[in-house]
Amino acid sequence: MGKIGLVTVLFKSDEVLPGFFASVSKQTHKDHILYLVDNSSNPVSDSIIQKCLAENPVTEYRHIKSPGNVGVAEGNNTGIRNALADGCNYILLLNNDIELEQDIVFSNMVSLCDTKEEKIIIPKIFYYDSRKLWMAGGVMNKWRALGIHYGDGKDDAPEYNVAKQITYAPTCFMFVESSVFKTVGLMDEKYFAYYDDTDFVFRALKAGYKMYYEPSLTVLHKVSSSTGGGDSTFYIYYSNRNKIYFTRKNLKGIVKYFAIGYTFFTRIFYYLRFNAAQRKKLIQGLKDGFRIQVSK
Numbered sequence: 001m002g003k004i005g006l007v008t009v010l011f012k013s014d015e016v017l018p019g020f021f022a023s024v025s026k027q028t029h030k031d032h033i034l035y036l037v038d039n040s041s042n043p044v045s046d047s048i049i050q051k052c053l054a055e056n057p058v059t060e061y062r063h064i065k066s067p068g069n070v071g072v073a074e075g076n077n078t079g080i081r082n083a084l085a086d087g088c089n090y091i092l093l094l095n096n097d098i099e100l101e102q103d104i105v106f107s108n109m110v111s112l113c114d115t116k117e118e119k120i121i122i123p124k125i126f127y128y129d130s131r132k133l134w135m136a137g138g139v140m141n142k143w144r145a146l147g148i149h150y151g152d153g154k155d156d157a158p159e160y161n162v163a164k165q166i167t168y169a170p171t172c173f174m175f176v177e178s179s180v181f182k183t184v185g186l187m188d189e190k191y192f193a194y195y196d197d198t199d200f201v202f203r204a205l206k207a208g209y210k211m212y213y214e215p216s217l218t219v220l221h222k223v224s225s226s227t228g229g230g231d232s233t234f235y236i237y238y239s240n241r242n243k244i245y246f247t248r249k250n251l252k253g254i255v256k257y258f259a260i261g262y263t264f265f266t267r268i269f270y271y272l273r274f275n276a277a278q279r280k281k282l283i284q285g286l287k288d289g290f291r292i293q294v295s296k
Contacts (some may be wrong), residue, residue, distance in 0.1 A: 004032040005083025005091045005178075009075035011039040013096045016222055016289065020096040025056035029106035033086060034061040035079035041065040071192035076171070080186055088178060095172040098223040099128065101232055105217050109175040112214060119177040119209050122169040123217035124160065127153075132203050134221050136160035137213040138168035145247040145259040147198045161215045169211055171197035173219045183207055188249075190292055194235070195242035204251050236274075237281040237288075240267065244289025 006024065013020075021033050024034060036049065049063065064078055076093055083091050090113060092106070105123065125135040133151035137160075140147055147168035151160050174197070184204045187196045201211070240263075247259045267286065271279055 001112070002031065002089030003087065004029065004106060004110065005086065005088030006034045006081070007037065007076055007079030007083060007091060007093050008035070008039075008096045009037045009039060009072050009079070010045070011069060011072075011075075013040075014045055014048050016097045017048055018055075019099040021052035021058070023058040023098065023100035024058050025101070026103045027106040028103050029110060030059045032092075032106065033083065033088065034058045035082050036061060037066060037075040037079045038063060039066045039069045039071070039075055056178075057096060070102045073187040073193070073196035074189040076196070077186045077189060080181055080215040081193070084178060084181065084239065091176050091178055091181065093174045093176065095221070097128075098125075098173055098192045099220045099222075100218075101220065102218060105219070108214070108217055112212065113175070113177050118131045118212040119180050120169075120204060120211045122166065122211060122213050123173060123219050124156075124174060124213075124215040125219045125221050126156075128220040128222040130146040131220075132156075133160060133171065134223060136215065137164065137166040138170075139166065140168040140198075140205065142251060142255050144262055145243055145251065145260055145263055147201065151158055163212070163214050164215070166213045167205060167211065168198070168201055169213070171200065172221060172226070180204060182211060184209070190245065191242050192238060194238045195246045199246055199250065202246075231278065233277055233281040236270075236278055237285040240282055240285035241289040241292075244286060245292045248290070248292075249294045 017028050033043070033273065038045070048056060053061070062082060064082065065076070066075060080091055091108070109121050122137070126132065126135070127134050133154050133156055135149040136151035138147055184207050188199050191199065243257050243263055244260065247256055247263070251259055267282060271282060274282060
């Protein structure tokens with residue numbers, strides 16, 4: 001079957017860890033290594049991790065303590081590098097604010113990769129609380145420099161239960177055959193958080209890979225549990241900064257300039273409804289997006 005490297009980045013994740021460990025522990029596919037890349041390591045968190053492992057043991061794990069909050073992109077890269085060095089055949093990038101009700105998610109993803117030769121596999125993802133859809137596949141819209149979720153906020157329906165190729169998905173739960181990283185490369189650490197997954201998906205598609213959406217596999221997602229949600233100043237700053245950086249880095253010609261113009265036009269409406277602190281972070285993010293050096 002093959003070994004899976006499970007890569008998750010911890011940042012003030014104490015509250016969600018019990019559900020996360022229970023989900024990993026109950027999976028029928030036991031040939032895996034869990035890489036806990038800890039961006040907020042402290043004695044309390046360490047004790048919670050040990051308690052979770054005692055109650056819901058995993059086959060093998062590595063607790064990798066970062067020197068500080070190095071960001072999601074660099075944290076994922078640390079885990080990916082360790083997984084590749086350990087000879088993992090597949091890498092599952094997964095948030096720790098997810099829970100799994102099915103115990104066959106890992107095994108079925110491995111099977112899809114091996115039998116159908118699908119290199120990047122995405123499940124159906126629901127909001128944890130409401131059980132409404134968060135993502136049932138997605139599409140990359142270059143004109144808006146945006147990855148769009150299908151079904152976001154809607155009830156599940158037959159139209160979302162068709163397995164198919166898609167052009168966008170976030171990395172909150174993404175199963176990747178290891179050779180993809182050797183071809184596409186790792187996450188761009190300049191993003192820190194947000195749009196690092198959009199950038200990776202864009203590069204993977206450009207390299208000829210396809211993404212496979214499998215709706216029979218489901219995940220529950222406690223959205224934005226560690227970053228404060230969509231109106232937090234953290235999100236406002238990094239999402240806007242990185243949207244500009246992504247556009248400058250990956251898009252060309254009229255598409256690039258349309259996407260930048262669209263971003264500025266739509267931010268007018270955000271600016272009008274934001275408070276003073278949010279407005280400051282919005283403007284700062286847009287400016288800093290033009291200051292990041294784009295590698296040639």
